Amino acid sequence: QVRLVESGGGSVQVGGSLRLSCEVSGFTASRGCMGWFRQREGKKREAIAGIESDGRIITTDSAKARFTISRDKAKNALYLQMSNLNSDDTGTYYCTASPVDCSMAYPHGMDYWGYGTLVTVST
Secondary structure, eight states: OOEEEEEOOEEEETTOOEEEEEEEESSOTTSSEEEEEEEOTTSOOEEEEEEOTTSOEEEOTTTTTTEEEEEETTTTEEEEEEOSOOGGGOEEEEEEEESSOHHHHTTTTOOEEOOOEEEEEEO
16 A cells, blocks of 8 residues: 655745655555645645656746755655745645656656645745
């Protein structure tokens, strides 16, 4: 059974940084595609960034230059480093995975999802 558990969310002030983590079990993080999504209040869920097993990164407009995705094969984990946060970044952030390449799976075909971690950015 695949299980993705996000952590690292919380409250931060505008301009601050957070590092989200995703602990993966039942799925080998060294294979397939992993990625981050977020859902902000009143808006559709949006893709942030995906990462292939070989480390190639797929970015979106949502990520821009402020978010960096990475994966640790040894720890079977996924990360999202977020910097210079603003209030528009407030939302729930989700870790996802797929056994196929990001070219086929990201963003519309991710198979496994975590329950999300809440990020709140305040002034």
